[in-house]
Amino acid sequence: xxxxxxxxxxxxxxxxxxxxxxxxxxxxxxxxxxxxxxxxxxxxxxxxxxxxxxxxxxxxxxxxxxxxxxxxxxxxxxxxxxxxxxxxxxxxxxxxxxxxxxxxxxxxxxxxxxxxxxxxxxxxxxxxxxxxxxxxxxxxxxxxxxxxxxxxxxxxxxxxxxxxxxxxxxxxxxxxxxxxxxxxxxxxxxxxxxx
Amino acid sequence: xxxxxxxxxxxxxxxxxxxxxxxxxxxxxxxxxxxxxxxxxxxxxxxxxxxxxxxxxxxxxxxxxxxxxxxxxxxxxxxxxxxxxxxxxxxxxxxxxxxxxxxxxxxxxxxxxxxxxxxxxxxxxxxxxxxxxxxxxxxxxxxxxxxxxxxxxxxxxxxxxxxxxxxxxxxxxxxxxxxxxxxxxxxxxxxxxxxxxxxxxxxxxxxxxxxxxxxxxxxxxxxxxxxxxxxxxxxxxxxxxxxxxxxxxxxxxxxxxxxxxxxxxxxxxxxxxxxxxxxxxxxxxxxxxxxxxxxxxxxxxxxxxxxxxxxxxxxxxxxxxxxxxxxxxxxxxxxxxxxxxxxxxxxxxxxxxxxxxxxxxxxxxxxxxxxxxxxxxxxxxxxxxxxxxxxxxxxxxxxxxxxxxxxxxxxxxxxxxxxxxxxxxxxxxxxxxxxxxxxxxxxxxxxxxxxxxxxxxxxxxxxxxxxxxxxxxxxxxxxxxxxxxxxxxxxxxxxxxxxxxxxxxxxxxxxxxxxxxxxxxxxxxxxxxxxxxxxxxxxxxxxxxxxxxxxxxxxxxxxxxxxxxxxxxxxxxxxxxxxxxxxxxxxxxxxxxxxxxxxxxxxxx
Numbered sequence: 001x002x003x004x005x006x007x008x009x010x011x012x013x014x015x016x017x018x019x020x021x022x023x024x025x026x027x028x029x030x031x032x033x034x035x036x037x038x039x040x041x042x043x044x045x046x047x048x049x050x051x052x053x054x055x056x057x058x059x060x061x062x063x064x065x066x067x068x069x070x071x072x073x074x075x076x077x078x079x080x081x082x083x084x085x086x087x088x089x090x091x092x093x094x095x096x097x098x099x100x101x102x103x104x105x106x107x108x109x110x111x112x113x114x115x116x117x118x119x120x121x122x123x124x125x126x127x128x129x130x131x132x133x134x135x136x137x138x139x140x141x142x143x144x145x146x147x148x149x150x151x152x153x154x155x156x157x158x159x160x161x162x163x164x165x166x167x168x169x170x171x172x173x174x175x176x177x178x179x180x181x182x183x184x185x186x187x188x189x190x191x192x193x194x195x
Numbered sequence: 196x197x198x199x200x201x202x203x204x205x206x207x208x209x210x211x212x213x214x215x216x217x218x219x220x221x222x223x224x225x226x227x228x229x230x231x232x233x234x235x236x237x238x239x240x241x242x243x244x245x246x247x248x249x250x251x252x253x254x255x256x257x258x259x260x261x262x263x264x265x266x267x268x269x270x271x272x273x274x275x276x277x278x279x280x281x282x283x284x285x286x287x288x289x290x291x292x293x294x295x296x297x298x299x300x301x302x303x304x305x306x307x308x309x310x311x312x313x314x315x316x317x318x319x320x321x322x323x324x325x326x327x328x329x330x331x332x333x334x335x336x337x338x339x340x341x342x343x344x345x346x347x348x349x350x351x352x353x354x355x356x357x358x359x360x361x362x363x364x365x366x367x368x369x370x371x372x373x374x375x376x377x378x379x380x381x382x383x384x385x386x387x388x389x390x391x392x393x394x395x396x397x398x399x400x401x402x403x404x405x406x407x408x409x410x411x412x413x414x415x416x417x418x419x420x421x422x423x424x425x426x427x428x429x430x431x432x433x434x435x436x437x438x439x440x441x442x443x444x445x446x447x448x449x450x451x452x453x454x455x456x457x458x459x460x461x462x463x464x465x466x467x468x469x470x471x472x473x474x475x476x477x478x479x480x481x482x483x484x485x486x487x488x489x490x491x492x493x494x495x496x497x498x499x500x501x502x503x504x505x506x507x508x509x510x511x512x513x514x515x516x517x518x519x520x521x522x523x524x525x526x527x528x529x530x531x532x533x534x535x536x537x538x539x540x541x542x543x544x545x546x547x548x549x550x551x552x553x554x555x556x557x558x559x560x561x562x563x564x565x566x567x568x569x570x571x572x573x574x575x576x577x578x579x580x581x582x583x584x585x586x587x588x589x590x591x592x593x594x595x596x597x598x599x600x601x602x603x604x605x606x607x608x609x610x611x612x613x614x615x616x617x618x619x620x621x622x623x624x625x626x627x628x629x630x631x632x633x634x635x636x637x638x639x640x641x642x643x644x645x646x647x648x649x650x651x652x653x654x655x656x657x658x659x660x661x662x663x664x665x666x667x668x669x670x671x672x673x674x675x676x677x678x679x680x681x682x683x684x685x686x687x688x689x690x691x692x693x694x695x696x697x698x699x700x701x702x703x704x705x706x707x708x709x710x711x712x713x714x715x716x717x718x719x720x721x722x723x724x725x726x727x728x729x730x731x732x733x734x735x736x737x738x739x740x741x742x743x744x745x746x747x748x749x750x751x752x753x754x755x756x757x758x759x760x761x762x763x764x765x766x767x768x769x770x771x772x773x774x775x776x777x778x779x780x781x782x783x784x785x786x787x788x789x790x791x792x793x794x795x796x797x798x799x800x
Contacts, residue, residue: 056459056500056502056503056504056505056515056519056686057456057457057458057459058457058458058459058482058485058486058537059485059506059507059519059523059535059537059549059564060457060505060506060507061506061507061547062506062507062508062509063506064504064682086681086682088509088681098472098541100471100472100473100541139452141438141440141473143472143473143541145539145540145545147545150507150508150556151508151554151555151556151557152507152548152549152550152554152555152556153277153547153548154547155507155547156539156540156545156546156547158439158473158474158539158540158545159439159440159441160438160439160440160470160473161440162440162442162454172353172354172356172434172436172452172453173435173436174351174354174435175351175389175395175398175399175400175402175434175435176366176398176400178354178355178364181304181367182299182304182305182306185365186354186355186358186362186363186364186365187364187365187366187367188351188354188364188365188366188367189367189369190366190367190368190369190386190398190399190400190403191368191369191398191400192330192332192368192369192370192371192384192385192386192400193384193385193386193387194370194371194382194383194384194385195383195385
């Protein structure tokens with residue numbers, strides 16, 4: 001929209017609003033909405049079916065964490081998870097197991113929360129087995145973090161292991177309140193601190 | 196009398212409107228048009244007043260205009276020293292820059308006016324007095340029609356998941372409703388972190404605005420190099436549900452569930468972690484810019500990266516090494532801060548850092564993303580250290596990335612980048628050579644194919660030459676080697692081998708690759724296409740080939756036939772670069788005992 005066209009639109013709008021004000025004598029003189037600047041519209045690609053392999057992600061520590069859940073998760077029944085951690089650095093790896101939501105899972109009494117894995121040769125580290133007890137249905141998480149000393153200091157890698165107990169799906173949290181905008185646009189309203 | 200009163204009211208209203216409208220539109224309208232408003236309003240006012248001949252009647256109170264102005268800000272949590280978690284005690288207040296600020300009628304929900312905040316976070320609206328309104332800041336950067344344009348939005352990928360990804364909810368910051376009153380007022384809005392001392396117990400309002408402002412930071416660096424730049428639309432997807440869980444592999448499901456595994460870039464979208472006590476990125480600004488660097492490569496330049504899992508210090512496939520190194524270097528450049536920091540863990544109290552300027556990790560060379568990030572940052576920065584005694588600034592880097600790197604006939608790598616950087620900046624050639632040499636990359640005589648390179652990663656097999664010029668009609672031998680890959684990632688140094696092929700005159704070609712010493716032979720009657728779950732599918736050697744021209748894949752041979760690949764292309768003409776790889780190195784289900792090295796006799800005719 002060039003400047004001349006813009007000014008014509010505004011003048012026409014002004015005429016219309018003025019006549020309206022004249023006829024009705026309304027005090028509602030100022031229009032509720034001004035011309036809204038339209039942003040550049042560019043195409044946004046749709047999602048592919050599979051996770052794209054060419055998006056390798058952020059720089060990470062030289063640690064690999066793999067896991068396998070052994071058996072079907074059931075409330076109150078101990079569940080074993082085989083955790084395999086490896087690194088090409090041939091250095092000790094300190095591993096922490098954590099449950100962030102104590103209403104979801106609990107560790108068995110014998111379960112260590114922190115272990116130090118020493119390389120057993122050929123870049124292999126001993127496999128770990130972690131045992132947790134599901135406390136409720138839903139999608140629950142065991143968090144694993146692994147740290148290794150490198151040439152540039154300690155580096156860490158984290159992984160959340162999802163454990164689906166039963167068929168109930170967890171409702172995703174929303175930070176804020178789902179709402180809609182003037183033209184039905186989906187929004188998440190976050191509260192501001194005002195002063 | 197009544198008629199006279201009505202006449203006066205109209206007259207009075209019109210005069211006020213003429214002035215008020217001009218004032219209201221003053222932010223958007225040039226001075227000349229403002230004068231048109233005043234003139235036109237005056238004429239209409241006089242006309243409606245009948246030449247001013249009516250006797251005066253008591254005026255009604257005019258519709259007053261008030262100014263609502265203030266500042267929009269967000270809280271930013273910096274990292275602790277050595278990136279040892281987030282420092283909530285040291286939380287900073289920063290302006291929300293260039294985001295759309297709206298003033299909204301709280302009764303009807305109608306947007307009364309909107310404007311972008313300025314770089315100080317300031318906004319100002321002139322509206323009717325005594326209206327019930329509230330202020331809203333949209334997590335978006337929008338500009339069009341100016342010298343440079345942009346369109347950035349921050350959305351929650353895990354909400355309204357039945358909607359297409361690009362229409363999932365946009366984050367907005369809302370103030371409380373208030374009456375505009377009769378006098379000007381100042382109202383400042385701040386997006387807070389939601390941190391209450393031990394956890395996020397309140398809404399994490401600062402997060403999307405921190406992401407947005409970080410993106411604006413790096414955009415400004417690009418704008419400084421190219422004032423007329425137009426940024427293609429970008430969405431950043433952030434959610435409190437975005438975790439390090441890897442999900443099912445079905446992309447739409449994983450994104451809807453927040454199972455990102457890690458933060459990444461795809462298709463003009465930054466997918467960013469946000470799950471508390473796991474991994475959050477909103478204040479890890481280098482991570483955000485790193486992913487934005489992939490958006491930049493994708494839209495302004497070109498990336499031939501094969502992707503896949505990688506870690507700092509590893510010896511990588513050269514296209515991957517360059518893409519990752521460039522993105523991390525850009526994070527230091529875009530934020531003018533070499534201290535890359537990625538926090539994570541319980542209470543966001545852990546993390547690791549990279550000194551982009553100084554850290555050396557792994558074996559230096561053209562295959563190490565740390566070497567690439569070091570040297571690109573050193574080319575840019577103006578602080579002298581070691582071999583870094585100069586600076587070329589960002590402009591030349593931007594120019595190469597957006598011109599020759601985007602169309603290079605070689606694969607994108609440090610060789611294509613550095614070669615053209617020297618060509619475009621001959622006065623800096625010696626400095627560039629020194630920086631390359633400091634990372635064990637041969638700068639003298641460098642070309643886009645790395646023909647002069649001598650760094651074979653300590654004399655490792657199958658690393659050099661980087662490209663092999665191949666003759667038509669003559670058999671030659673190339674080996675793919677997984678010596679640096681301990682996880683079947685298929686993206687480490689020497690797994691992909693590169694060829695240069697010149698075709699003149701134009702002709703179709705048949706590419707034949709045969710494993711010289713097959714580690715296994717298919718069982719009688721084996722058909723790799725018959726049963727997708729047959730374990731034998733993963734046992735035998737599977738050579739693959741891709742044929743590219745100027746970055747475009749024009750033909751490929753990806754059959755699952757054991758120990759051989761035969762494919763005939765359509766008519767080819769000109770120069771091509773080819774990649775040859777043993778697919779078993781990319782196959783997580785291939786047996787552990789599969790040979791580290793596989794060699795192929797190749798014929799092209």
